[in-house]
Amino acid sequence: EQDKQVLSVSPNSSRISLCVMPCYKNTGGIAATLIGRNLRHAFGTMAEVMKHPAVRLSITTIISAGALYLAFRGVNFHSLLAELEKTNIALILAGVALLFCSHLCRAWRWTVIVRPMKMRTSVLTGFRAIMGAYGMNNILPRSGELIRPYIFAKHEKVFMSGTIATILVERVADLISNILVIMLALIIFPREIAHGFPTISGSMTWLAAGLIAVLALVMIMIFSAGKTERALHRLAAKWPEKIKRPVYRAASEFASGLRGVRASGALPVVIGTAGIWLFYVLSMYAWLFAFP
Secondary structure, rough: OEEEEEEEOOOOOOOEEEEEOOOOHHHHHHHHHHHHHHHHHHHHHHHHOOHHHHHHHHHHHHHHHHHHHHHHOOOOHHHHHHHOOOOHHHHHHHHHHHHHHHHOOOOHHHHHHHHOOOOOOOOHHHHHHHHHHHHHHHHOOOHHHHHHHHHHHHOOOOOOOHHHHHHHHHHHHHHHHHHHHHHHHHHHHHHHHHHHOOOOOOOOOHHHHHHHHHHHHHHHHHHHHHHHHHHHHHHOOOOOOHHHHHHHHHHHHHHHHHHHHHHHHHHHHHHHHHHHHHHHHHHHHHHHHHHO
């Protein structure tokens, strides 16, 4: 601290006294406060700038350009263009359109599953969240699993933990559909599967039995949501408190999502799931014949 000397005269005497008084008190605190204010102002201004559509578009363009450079680095464009001239552009565009139809079905099915949290949600918001998740997965693998519920929860004003739980319910629905498709393939194309996968040709019966067991377990989870929740609680009972609380919350939200499937009716979820995989297959079929 710096000191300032002040000369004072007492009115009742001619004695002159010299007083030493602090000129600056807590100089370090004042400096820290000023620095904090400047930082808050800088970061506040930066946050406002980042919200501007032009800035977001510029960042997206830079990331996309970098990703395209990494994807096409070292590619012979003359050979690439020569191969593209042989393709059927109409079938490629048809496959893209069918793939978007699949994503729309997934968004619609999602709105059905989240009804216990919010009765009416936008299919367009779900579609945007799904496409944003796919885009993030191309940059950071599996990061879309967090981006998707964040976008949906932000725009629909619902809890993110509950939104994550609905995605888990979606995964259960996809698991059921995959099991059914594999079992159907084992029944219809046993010779083709045995020829293509000789290592499992002698274990098809056990494979089918295992799939049936997993399917039965998943169906029990759906129709016994309360028991599923209690089982998850018992599983995490001895875990540390910081881990146990999120697990308990996720278990409750997951059970709520399972109840939502039953409350909304399984038929819309079945229709949505069938639509997802139907359009997936059709898009792949179109692309299969688009290339020579």
